[in-house]
Amino acid sequence: MDCIFCKIASGEIKSSFVGENDWFVAFDDINPVAPTHVLVIPREHVKSLEELTAFDDEVLKSLFDLVDEIVRSKGIKDSGFRLIVNQGSDSGQEVEHLHFHILGGRKLGRLG
Ligand code: AMP
Numbered sequence: 001m002d003c004i005f006c007k008i009a010s011g012e013i014k015s016s017f018v019g020e021n022d023w024f025v026a027f028d029d030i031n032p033v034a035p036t037h038v039l040v041i042p043r044e045h046v047k048s049l050e051e052l053t054a055f056d057d058e059v060l061k062s063l064f065d066l067v068d069e070i071v072r073s074k075g076i077k078d079s080g081f082r083l084i085v086n087q088g089s090d091s092g093q094e095v096e097h098l099h100f101h102i103l104g105g106r107k108l109g110r111l112g
């Protein structure tokens with residue numbers, strides 16, 4: 001499958017992970033919109049939040065544990081951050097492989 005995030009997750013495209021566990025990897029966004037802009041993606045090609053809910057609770061918990069680990073290591077846990085999923089055309093989603101944006105490091109504007 002020709003998916004750039006699958007290639008990053010598998011290591012076919014070289015990237016420096018800022019966090020990882022058995023099910024997810026995290027790396028800096030190539031075109032950051034905030035001082036901290038990290039993407040967290042499932043290692044598998046998951047296309048939607050609905051598909052992700054088919055995974056065990058343990059997997060879903062590990063996602064939020066990883067987010068917590070990343071915001072601590074990036075030093076934005078106390079200052080605040082935003083966790084975003086773009087899904088579907090109205091959201092402006094560009095990459096089909098499900099990904100969670102973590103944004104922080106500056107005052108963020110209103111959503112939308
Ligand atoms: P979205 O609009 O939610 O689909 O976001 C896709 C994000 O992926 C954008 O913020 C892009 O800057 C980012 N992106 C695309 N290709 C890469 C890449 N090779 N490495 C890191 N981030 C990427």
Ligand code: ZN
Nearest residue numbers: 003006045097
């Ligand atoms: Zn993929």
